[in-house]
Amino acid sequence: MERYDLLIKNGTLVLEDCCRQADLGIRDGRIAKIGCGPSDQAERVMDATGIHVFPGAIDTHCHTMDPGSLSFREDWASVSRAAASGGFTCLIDMPNIDPPIVNLETLEFKKETAGNTSVVDFAFWGAGILRAASHVGELRRAGCAAFKAFTSDAGPSYPSLGNQEIVDMMEVVREAGGIMAFHAEDLEIVTELTRRAVEAGRSWNLRLHEQVRPYYAELQAIQSILLFAAHTGCPVHICHLSIPEGAQAVREARERGVDVTVESCAHYFLFNYEDQYNLGPFAKIMPPLRSRERSDRLWDYLKCGAIDYLGTDHGPYPEHEKMPADHNYWNSPGGAPSIDAAWPSMLDEAIHRRGMKPWEIARVTSLNAARRFGLYPQKGSIREGADADLALVNLDETWTYSAEHSLCKTKCPRYAYEGRSIQAKVTATLVRGTPVWENGQIRAESGYGRFVPSKTAGGEGK
Template identity: 30%
Template sequence: MKILFKNANRLIETNEQEKCDVLVEGQQIVKIANEINEEADQMIDCEGKLLLPGFIDVHIHLREPGGEEKETIKTGTEAAARGGYTTVCPMPNTNPVPDNMEKVEDLFDRIEKDAVVRVLPYAAITNGLAGEELTDITTLSQTGVFGFTDDGVGIQTADMMLRAMKEAQANNMPIVAHCEDNSVVYGGVCHEGEVSKRLNLPGHHSLTESLQIARDVLLAEATGCHYHVCHISTKESVRVVRDAKKAGIHVTAEVTPHHLLLNEEAVVNDDANFKMNPPLRSKEDQNALIEGLLDGTIDFIATDHAPHTEEEKKKGFLHAPFGIVGLETAFPLLYTHFVKTNRITLKQLVDWMTIKPAEVFGLPYGTLQENAPADLTLVDLDKQLEIDKETFYSKGKNTPFHGWEVYGFPIMTVVDGEIVFKEETND
């Protein structure tokens, strides 16, 4: 099967766009040129829209198995495709947890059956995410899992994290950490600051995150393990990671769109669509995250797409679960509020959503080049819409961005040479 993409624009290193045609054969990009006139089974007129490498998100939640009322592999990957993502990595906080061969093999079977985009799942660091007994990292490393994490809970003891890192390093696998020291959480449901005081809610201190990162970078130095920090959120955490990188420690970090776009001041009432973990923090923290992304301390952007039912989110800050959805809104939100306002370049944004996560984890994706996998996202930068949660492909409608006016929407997504999403038109 040959597909010829005509009249596209591609982004070059200077942040400029140049006209190009792209020929895909099978699962591979075989030719990129100013003009291609070869015969193809299908020709797609891109009409001057921007053709990008497919987006990569190494931190999402698909909820299946066990949480299908919130999301399934099918609905979650359909949402990913609509958002321009071609590769996603779901976290293991499911029921059952993928912590042994049988459960991991079942998960791969489900992915093979229902996934619309490429899905690279994590396995758990500890059995049942309980933090008490290490999984068989050596055996699980042979199954094709993406890495190891107990996302949703922090590894509470240095001994457990040290042993996990030793095993991961021996198998050339990353440890991906949700950093949260339970001894200083104190039941916090939002950032400990002005909003927690105003709404009389228990505060979630910045130390809960930065303490574990400080511990873990030293363990990573001792073991040589690749240690990756999930959803970094505080200025202290950024400082620790920056210092660790300067010391030559193999540490990387991600930041979410919502922590870049919002801070605690966005929380004006008891609306749990603004409740996530880590929480929206101070303006100072938000600025530190943006600075850390710009100076390379933070490596890339990941959504932490975390769908929940509307019934759950109606319970308010004290009782609703943490998390918001993000796959379908990430690019237009960031393009509108950072690129169009000249705070970052389009090339920077695209790199943080494509080649940077690929480079960090050694993936062969994230580039628009000849001989690369045919993972493509066609974006209409001029398309303007109001975010409407009722139109989401995801089962989760829990977003703080409902009603926001944004520009720049993916209108087609291609995975391994197969069109998996195409914008509905009235033609």
């Protein structure tokens, strides 16, 4: 007879390549046994009858807005609680905050801020901007998962990189043993098309937003990144892919030996500029929502494994920022909240309507990210010895998303997920064996979350 801290009984475990009906024993925050015996006991028993036990989701692309002057939009206390309610157990946070993560001082500041209030575990991206170049090595050794750059405008505090600057940064990151990641949209194309539209007096709308940031601007940037990656030998990552043409380019580059992975986001599979047109600036994101046809084709690349993982690109803005007083929506910021709705929405769509198996969607929401960013085998999988990061989901229970009940700071009801019916309910989220979200309530104390340093980023990627 074995004794555990927690025994999850009668659940369907979502493993790396199958589902298995088995009991799960947890001891000291780790998975101690898969397939416990009938006489095994525990301090607490959770009955998971009718429940799928997934590895906790890992968000590869989160914007907490904290620390800094923008934390009125979101902070670690709110985002981590909302994340837990949506099945996430680890957030890899983006570096383009104020100040950006450009050296050890800014990394430690961010770690301290998150560590004081987060209820889920966390990792960090380093800044892939020129003033961070001399600090890439120390940031990598300190556990930064990868280094994020923009090929398009990201504001004065986070300058985009030109072509030769990309090559230069790739060489620095490669020498440090890291991964270089990109927001991939061609700056010249986007700037010129936007200038033409504004000078012609055209009012912003969601369709026009896609026209001034067209598919070929994203594809051109991706193709350049792949060329430079092949030249430098630097592992690269494409953030928030929105076009099937980009997924095909990545697949072909892999066949040529380029070390590249690609992330997309739930909104590119669930929404499009046609169906969400009337949301106006509340559906304004970068890269933009594409057509129904492109969105549907993107599913083919997710299902065949050409897209490696799903991030949220969670970027909440209160209503007054999205709706400027002069109604000039060219000036509205791009971004939308999604961290408590994206994962269950994708489980619903992928499993119930797109024919994916639970373990197939778990690969792109947990396993692949943990492998690529140096968190595996501690994170990303239900396996003996791993952290007991779990999300218990009732795939038969339907609920309706409402921003009013969100744990995010931004509770604006005008975004795309509002009123969405979702057949996948997260009933509990466990981080290192401790329920942090259960029965509609946060159970963990502020500061329970821990920093998870990336160990061998890229070492187990595709």
